Amino acid sequence: MINDDHAGDINLDDWGAALSEQAEAESRQSQSKPATSSVFQDFSDSNAKSSATTPDIEFILDIPVQLTVELGRTKIAIKNLLQLAQGSVIELNGLAGEPMDVLVNGCLIAQGEVVVVNDKFGIRLTDITSPAERIRKLNR
Numbered sequence: 001m002i003n004d005d006h007a008g009d010i011n012l013d014d015w016g017a018a019l020s021e022q023a024e025a026e027s028r029q030s031q032s033k034p035a036t037s038s039v040f041q042d043f044s045d046s047n048a049k050s051s052a053t054t055p056d057i058e059f060i061l062d063i064p065v066q067l068t069v070e071l072g073r074t075k076i077a078i079k080n081l082l083q084l085a086q087g088s089v090i091e092l093n094g095l096a097g098e099p100m101d102v103l104v105n106g107c108l109i110a111q112g113e114v115v116v117v118n119d120k121f122g123i124r125l126t127d128i129t130s131p132a133e134r135i136r137k138l139n140r
Contacts, residue, residue: 069112069123070094070101099126107137 072092
Protein backbone atom coordinates (compact mmCIF):
# COMPACT_ATOMS: atom_id res chain seq x y z
CA MET A 1 0.00 0.00 0.00
CA ILE A 2 1.33 3.43 -1.03
CA ASN A 3 1.31 6.27 1.46
CA ASP A 4 -0.42 9.21 -0.24
CA ASP A 5 1.31 11.75 2.01
CA HIS A 6 4.76 10.83 0.68
CA ALA A 7 3.61 10.70 -2.96
CA GLY A 8 2.46 14.32 -2.66
CA ASP A 9 5.79 15.33 -1.13
CA ILE A 10 7.72 13.75 -4.01
CA ASN A 11 5.65 15.64 -6.59
CA LEU A 12 6.13 18.94 -4.75
CA ASP A 13 9.88 18.31 -4.50
CA ASP A 14 10.05 17.61 -8.22
CA TRP A 15 8.15 20.81 -9.01
CA GLY A 16 10.32 22.80 -6.64
CA ALA A 17 13.50 21.44 -8.23
CA ALA A 18 12.22 22.17 -11.73
CA LEU A 19 11.20 25.73 -10.81
CA SER A 20 14.53 26.48 -9.17
CA GLU A 21 16.39 25.03 -12.18
CA GLN A 22 14.35 27.24 -14.50
CA ALA A 23 15.01 30.31 -12.36
CA GLU A 24 18.77 29.59 -12.39
CA ALA A 25 18.76 29.18 -16.19
CA GLU A 26 16.87 32.44 -16.64
CA SER A 27 19.23 34.34 -14.36
CA ARG A 28 22.29 32.94 -16.20
CA GLN A 29 20.75 33.94 -19.52
CA SER A 30 19.91 37.46 -18.38
CA GLN A 31 23.47 37.94 -17.04
CA SER A 32 25.13 36.70 -20.24
CA LYS A 33 23.31 39.06 -22.63
CA PRO A 34 21.12 42.14 -22.29
CA ALA A 35 17.38 41.68 -22.18
CA THR A 36 16.05 41.95 -25.73
CA SER A 37 12.87 40.66 -27.18
CA SER A 38 13.34 38.05 -29.89
CA VAL A 39 9.83 38.76 -31.17
CA PHE A 40 10.39 42.38 -32.23
CA GLN A 41 13.09 43.72 -34.52
CA ASP A 42 15.28 46.66 -33.65
CA PHE A 43 14.36 49.45 -36.06
CA SER A 44 17.62 51.37 -35.88
CA ASP A 45 18.89 53.32 -38.89
CA SER A 46 21.24 50.51 -39.99
CA ASN A 47 18.45 47.92 -40.04
CA ALA A 48 16.06 50.28 -41.81
CA LYS A 49 18.52 50.82 -44.66
CA SER A 50 19.23 47.14 -45.19
CA SER A 51 15.58 46.05 -45.01
CA ALA A 52 14.52 48.78 -47.43
CA THR A 53 16.84 47.46 -50.12
CA THR A 54 16.17 43.75 -49.52
CA PRO A 55 12.62 43.11 -48.29
CA ASP A 56 12.32 40.15 -45.93
CA ILE A 57 10.04 37.70 -47.76
CA GLU A 58 11.43 34.48 -46.32
CA PHE A 59 8.17 33.77 -44.46
CA ILE A 60 6.27 33.26 -47.74
CA LEU A 61 8.88 31.26 -49.68
CA ASP A 62 7.39 27.86 -48.74
CA ILE A 63 3.80 28.70 -49.73
CA PRO A 64 2.76 26.44 -52.62
CA VAL A 65 1.24 28.02 -55.72
CA GLN A 66 -0.29 26.48 -58.84
CA LEU A 67 1.78 27.01 -61.99
CA THR A 68 -0.06 26.48 -65.29
CA VAL A 69 1.32 26.59 -68.82
CA GLU A 70 -1.42 27.30 -71.29
CA LEU A 71 -1.05 26.14 -74.91
CA GLY A 72 -4.33 27.69 -75.96
CA ARG A 73 -8.06 27.62 -75.37
CA THR A 74 -11.17 26.66 -77.23
CA LYS A 75 -14.90 26.23 -76.67
CA ILE A 76 -16.45 22.93 -77.62
CA ALA A 77 -20.04 21.68 -77.54
CA ILE A 78 -20.81 18.80 -75.20
CA LYS A 79 -21.90 16.57 -78.13
CA ASN A 80 -18.46 17.09 -79.75
CA LEU A 81 -16.73 16.53 -76.43
CA LEU A 82 -18.46 13.16 -76.05
CA GLN A 83 -17.30 12.13 -79.53
CA LEU A 84 -13.60 12.61 -78.69
CA ALA A 85 -11.49 9.47 -78.88
CA GLN A 86 -7.82 8.61 -78.77
CA GLY A 87 -6.09 10.41 -81.63
CA SER A 88 -8.73 13.18 -81.90
CA VAL A 89 -7.37 16.65 -82.62
CA ILE A 90 -8.79 19.72 -80.88
CA GLU A 91 -8.12 23.08 -82.50
CA LEU A 92 -6.87 25.71 -80.06
CA ASN A 93 -6.86 29.47 -80.49
CA GLY A 94 -3.05 29.57 -80.11
CA LEU A 95 -0.85 29.35 -83.17
CA ALA A 96 2.02 26.88 -83.59
CA GLY A 97 5.28 28.51 -82.50
CA GLU A 98 3.44 31.25 -80.59
CA PRO A 99 4.66 31.86 -77.00
CA MET A 100 2.65 30.06 -74.34
CA ASP A 101 1.25 31.76 -71.27
CA VAL A 102 2.63 30.88 -67.83
CA LEU A 103 0.11 31.51 -65.08
CA VAL A 104 0.53 31.38 -61.30
CA ASN A 105 -2.78 30.94 -59.50
CA GLY A 106 -4.52 32.14 -62.68
CA CYS A 107 -2.46 35.34 -63.13
CA LEU A 108 -0.19 35.73 -66.17
CA ILE A 109 3.42 36.11 -65.03
CA ALA A 110 5.42 35.09 -68.12
CA GLN A 111 5.45 33.68 -71.62
CA GLY A 112 7.70 30.98 -72.96
CA GLU A 113 8.39 28.26 -75.50
CA VAL A 114 8.25 24.47 -75.20
CA VAL A 115 11.55 22.63 -74.77
CA VAL A 116 12.33 18.94 -74.43
CA VAL A 117 15.07 17.94 -71.96
CA ASN A 118 15.85 14.27 -71.27
CA ASP A 119 12.56 13.20 -72.88
CA LYS A 120 10.56 15.53 -70.61
CA PHE A 121 8.65 18.62 -71.67
CA GLY A 122 9.47 21.95 -70.10
CA ILE A 123 9.10 25.64 -70.84
CA ARG A 124 11.84 28.19 -71.43
CA LEU A 125 10.70 31.59 -70.21
CA THR A 126 11.14 34.24 -72.89
CA ASP A 127 9.23 37.19 -71.41
CA ILE A 128 8.49 37.83 -67.73
CA THR A 129 6.08 40.51 -66.53
CA SER A 130 7.53 43.12 -64.19
CA PRO A 131 7.01 42.73 -60.43
CA ALA A 132 4.91 45.91 -60.39
CA GLU A 133 2.63 44.52 -63.11
CA ARG A 134 2.26 41.19 -61.25
CA ILE A 135 1.29 43.01 -58.04
CA ARG A 136 -1.20 45.18 -59.94
CA LYS A 137 -2.85 42.05 -61.38
CA LEU A 138 -3.04 40.42 -57.94
CA ASN A 139 -4.86 43.44 -56.50
CA ARG A 140 -7.76 43.07 -58.95
